[in-house]
Amino acid sequence: MERAEKNSAAFAAHIQTPFAVQALTLVAVVGAWEFIGRTGVLFPELFPSVLEILQSLWLYISTPLMIPHIQASLYEIGGALGLATLCGVPLGILCGSRQRWLEVVEPLILYAAVVPKIVIFPIFILFLGIGVQSKLAVGAIAAFFPIALLTIAGMREVKKVYVDVARTVGASPMQIATCVYLPAIAGQVFSGIRIGMGAAVTGALLAETKIAKAGLGFMIVEYYGQFRIADMYSLLLFVFILAALTNWAMKRLFARLSPLARVNQDAGMYI
Amino acid sequence: MSETTRLTVWRLSIIFGILAIVETSVRVGWISTFFLAAPTRAAVVLWEQIIHGNALWLTAITLFEIAMCLTISTVFGVLAGFLLWRYQLIGNSYEMLLAALFSSPVILAYPIFLVTFGRGSAAVIALSSIFGLIPTIINTKSAFQNANPILLQVGASMNLTRQQMFRHILIPAVAPTIFSGFRLALTYILKSVLGLEYVAQVGGVGMWLSDAAFKFEVEEVYAGLFGTMLLSILFLYLINRSEVLVRK
Numbered sequence: 001m002e003r004a005e006k007n008s009a010a011f012a013a014h015i016q017t018p019f020a021v022q023a024l025t026l027v028a029v030v031g032a033w034e035f036i037g038r039t040g041v042l043f044p045e046l047f048p049s050v051l052e053i054l055q056s057l058w059l060y061i062s063t064p065l066m067i068p069h070i071q072a073s074l075y076e077i078g079g080a081l082g083l084a085t086l087c088g089v090p091l092g093i094l095c096g097s098r099q100r101w102l103e104v105v106e107p108l109i110l111y112a113a114v115v116p117k118i119v120i121f122p123i124f125i126l127f128l129g130i131g132v133q134s135k136l137a138v139g140a141i142a143a144f145f146p147i148a149l150l151t152i153a154g155m156r157e158v159k160k161v162y163v164d165v166a167r168t169v170g171a172s173p174m175q176i177a178t179c180v181y182l183p184a185i186a187g188q189v190f191s192g193i194r195i196g197m198g199a200a201v202t203g204a205l206l207a208e209t210k211i212a213k214a215g216l217g218f219m220i221v222e223y224y225g226q227f228r229i230a231d232m233y234s235l236l237l238f239v240f241i242l243a244a245l246t247n248w249a250m251k252r253l254f255a256r257l258s259p260l261a262r263v264n265q266d267a268g269m270y271i
Numbered sequence: 272m273s274e275t276t277r278l279t280v281w282r283l284s285i286i287f288g289i290l291a292i293v294e295t296s297v298r299v300g301w302i303s304t305f306f307l308a309a310p311t312r313a314a315v316v317l318w319e320q321i322i323h324g325n326a327l328w329l330t331a332i333t334l335f336e337i338a339m340c341l342t343i344s345t346v347f348g349v350l351a352g353f354l355l356w357r358y359q360l361i362g363n364s365y366e367m368l369l370a371a372l373f374s375s376p377v378i379l380a381y382p383i384f385l386v387t388f389g390r391g392s393a394a395v396i397a398l399s400s401i402f403g404l405i406p407t408i409i410n411t412k413s414a415f416q417n418a419n420p421i422l423l424q425v426g427a428s429m430n431l432t433r434q435q436m437f438r439h440i441l442i443p444a445v446a447p448t449i450f451s452g453f454r455l456a457l458t459y460i461l462k463s464v465l466g467l468e469y470v471a472q473v474g475g476v477g478m479w480l481s482d483a484a485f486k487f488e489v490e491e492v493y494a495g496l497f498g499t500m501l502l503s504i505l506f507l508y509l510i511n512r513s514e515v516l517v518r519k
Binding site: 016017018019021022025043045046103104105107108110111114115116118119120121122123125126127198201202205206209210217220221224229232233236239240243244247 | 282286306363368374380462466469481484493499
């Protein structure tokens with residue numbers, strides 16, 4: 001009797017963890033979905049069987065069906081992130097290194113950041129056409145703002161004494177930027193790139209849903225147009241999983257690369 | 272000249288300087304009017320649309336959608352945030368899920384909402400409310416969680432009832448953080464509403480922009496873009512002003 005009570009208490013403790021609640025929620029959502037789908041009590045066409053969705057997902061993973069679309073989307077997202085980093089980080093360093101410039105430019109960047117970037121897409125279509133370049137441009141402009149703003153935020157935290165020491169030993173502005181600012185703001189820049197990646201994914205794929213010849217966003221809308229709802233859900237799931245995995249991988253990579261531990265030691269003690 | 276005025280003059284000089292360069296480029300013929308409309312022409316087209324066209328009506332639709340999203344996300348977000356704070360286990364479990372959902376490209380699921388709610392404002396409101404809900408929930412939970420315990424102890428030492436404690440101590444203590452959540456929510460709602468209107472070609476200002484692009488009316492595209500930017504900037508300005516007032 002006592003043993004049974006102990007066991008049930010241990011089980012209750014096991015259940016009362018965030019992971020268990022999350023797992024239970026997932027099971028409940030899948031169960032409810034399957035119930036609605038099978039009974040057809042609510043929008044019968046909108047709730048295809050979970051098995052059907054997973055089969056479709058397996059098809060994307062195990063066959064080369066989606067390869068050209070994945071390639072197009074990866075090209076747009078990768079190019080967008082690269083371009084945004086190349087523009088955002090130097091601009092952030094430039095603005096952040098001069099207090100006067102920062103005061104003038106930062107509010108302009110903040111206000112421009114609020115404008116939904118997808119609405120600039122028609123302009124990019126006019127200049128770049130309906131190929132991958134216009135989506136790349138939307139992704140780049142979406143990723144630019146978090147990268148530039150977080151670089152500026154990082155620059156604010158750089159101790160003035162580091163820059164003064166570099167100047168005292170005769171470092172050039174370029175050397176100050178690469179040897180003082182960049183290592184000091186690496187953590188913030190990496191966060192900006194990670195957030196920028198999310199913005200680039202959303203920007204580029206959303207633009208693909210508007211007008212495109214290839215890409216994952218384009219396929220989502222194609223399936224919607226053909227009313228292949230299970231395929232559309234599985235592709236959405238595929239995109240979400242891909243985005244989450246990339247985000248996780250970037251987090252791990254940047255945690256390894258970030259010199260945060262060195263910064264936290266307070267480099268001032270070496271001076 | 273005060274420091275603020277000087278900074279404003281600098282900012283306006285940058286904006287008008289860029290506009291002047293674009294205007295000159297188009298007028299001189301360096302850039303074809305097929306790609307770029309002169310800013311003055313875009314402003315004239317926007318003005319004509321406001322006076323004679325349906326720009327005001329479309330803006331009203333967009334504002335209505337934004338207001339609905341904000342109401343939904345405020346009512347349900349604050350309630351959910353409060354409940355997640357009260358029930359710690361559920362709160363800790365769902366906070367992570369919400370954060371994961373927020374960082375995923377949920378907006379791509381808009382076709383599902385078009386199928387469910389039809390091609391209209393309801394679909395835009397339903398999906399955009401999600402972008403408002405999540406930051407409101409997370410900020411409300413965080414606000415209650417981080418309420419200064421000294422304030423609560425002061426309330427207890429004054430023998431306040433639970434209702435009095437809630438009304439006179441807890442609510443004023445959590446209001447600024449919850450307002451930061453509203454600010455974030457409104458920003459995301461604005462982006463989502465305008466973006467969805469454009470992509471799905473439904474609703475207000477975003478649909479106008481999409482229609483103009485579809486017809487290759489370059490001046491109208493720039494006028495729509497100009498209007499969208501003005502609306503976004505005006506919203507951010509108003510949010511910033513009201514946040515200053517709340518913090519006072």
